[in-house]
Structures are given as structure tokens and as C-alpha cells.
Amino acid sequence: MSAIFALANQKGGVAKTTTTGTLAAGLKKQGFSVLTIDCDPQGNLSMSVAAENQDSATMYEVMKGTVSAREAIQHTPSCDIIPANTILAGIEQELHNVGKEMTLREKLRDEQTGVAEEYDYILIDCPPSLGLLTVNALTAADYLLIPTMAETFAASGITQLYDTYKSVKKYTNPALRIDGVLLTRTERTRVTKTIQELTEKIADYMGADVYRTTIRSNVIIKEAQAVQENVFDYIESKAQTKGERVSEASRNFVNDCLNFVKEFVEKEREQ
Ligand SMILES: Nc1ncnc2c1ncn2[C@@H]1O[C@H](COP(=O)(O)OP(=O)(O)OP(=O)(O)O)[C@@H](O)[C@H]1O
16 A cells, blocks of 8 residues: 655745755655645646646546546656646546545555555645645545745745644544655755744744754755756766766755655655
8 A cells, every 4th residue: 555645835836846846856766656735736746757638637526526537647757657748637526526636546546547556655746725626636645745935924824724634534534644844945044944944944834844954045956856866876977977076065955855855765664
């Protein structure tokens, strides 16, 4: 049975997609089988792994029930993925049935066509809202992983997500647990330290852990995303194949990512 994680935060730009892609690639490098699910109509995760999301089956068809989860899977060098595009935004208005919050859970765990038995990890990248797509992801998941930025508004916004988490736990998925809070895009400033402490207080209130590893801001992630590669393959090809110089800051960033993947796996083993 897969361990299913929803990476969610209604705040935009806090690195939900980047964390999903990097974690998936890192887990795959460690020998795990990983499926990612692009639950964000922006389709950025699909783009970042060069998945085909225009003429192929996507999350929209899976949620509508016209295609099974298995049929929508694409294989990429970074991870397997069920892609998404802008059409997915419409699903929030198109699902009317009672129990619509359970749709993704049922699709993934269906005995005949579900894929929850087939992967070590399933990572769901959520949109920046607390609407039906995020509720579906939280209802399908075993764990909520919260990427957040070292920024005051981002830290305080986590409490809104916590309210949604509590509702999901109450009504549709009592077994849901918080995996942890991951601080991303950090800068070496005094205010980062203060926000880190604020985030720890908020996490404490939710009964959640904050990952020891924090992910610094570094341009190498944008470079990797621009050529649709994961950061591990990108830095390797830059240094070895192309013989280009890689800065110490970029190496440190990749080490952050590796440490995060390790901590994630250790934590999951403990849970
Ligand atoms: N550690 C980092 N250093 C520098 N840039 C980063 C880092 N992490 C993410 N970014 C950049 O920040 C932007 C937002 O990241 P990302 O798309 O992952 O966030 P998101 O939370 O998924 O956004 P949305 O809420 O729109 O779905 C992207 O341009 C990405 O390249």
C-alpha cells in the first residue's frame, strides 16, 4: 500500500510544486517507486517533468470518471505522473454528487483500476486554494505535508489550512495526519530566524513537526525547471557532462534537498 501525501498550502508560491517534484525525484533516486498527481489546474508540476498535458488523459478525466487513474499515468525520468491542465479548474463546478469530496480517494483506491497498491509513495500537488480539489487531495491522503515560505503572512496563513485539515478529519478522512511543515525559499536574514520561530509556534499549536531541514532560495531550481529536469539530474549534467561551474550555493541547495528527502523517509518509517 502506498503512503499518500498531499502537499498543500492555500498560499501561492510557497514551493508546493517544487517540493513535490524534488521530493519525488529524490525518492526515486533512493529506489522507491513514486507517483505524483498534479491536482493544480496551473499544471506546473506536469510542465516541470515534461509530461504531455494537452492531448493526453489528465486529472480532469480521472475526476470525471471517464478515464481510470491507471490509464492517465505517464512515465517520466523524474517520476510517474497524472498530469493536469487548466480544464481541471472546471471540476469544482462540475462535480455535484453527494460525496464529491471522496472522488480522488475512490479513484486511487478502487480495487480494479486504482493505483494505491502499486507505489511506495504517492505525492499530490495541491492548488493554492482550500477548494474542492484540495479537499479531495486531503481526503485521499494519509498525510498532509505543508510547504511554507519564511514570510510572516505565509506562516500565519497555515492556521486557515489547519481549519480545513480539521474539517476533513471530522467529515471525510479521520485517519489523516500532519506529516510536517517544511520551510522553503529561506534567505539568510535575521527576519528568517524570527519567522522560523513563529512557524515552530504555529506547528506546535497544530501538534505538527517542523522539518529540521530548511530549503534555501537558489536560482538552480529555476534553471532546472526551465529545462524540465529535476535538480539532481540537472546539477549532475551541468557539472559532469557540460563541465560547467556549479556554485557552492547551488551545491548547498542540492544538499538541502537531499537532506529533506532523507528526513522525509526517516520520518515516514517512524510514523
Ligand atoms: N528554493 C527555491 N529557491 C528559489 N526559487 C524557488 C525555490 N522554490 C521554489 N522557487 C520558485 O518559486 C516559484 C513558486 O514555486 P512553486 O510553483 O513551487 O510554488 P507553489 O506553492 O506550487 O505555487 P502555486 O501556489 O502557484 O501552485 C517558482 O518560480 C519556483 O521556481
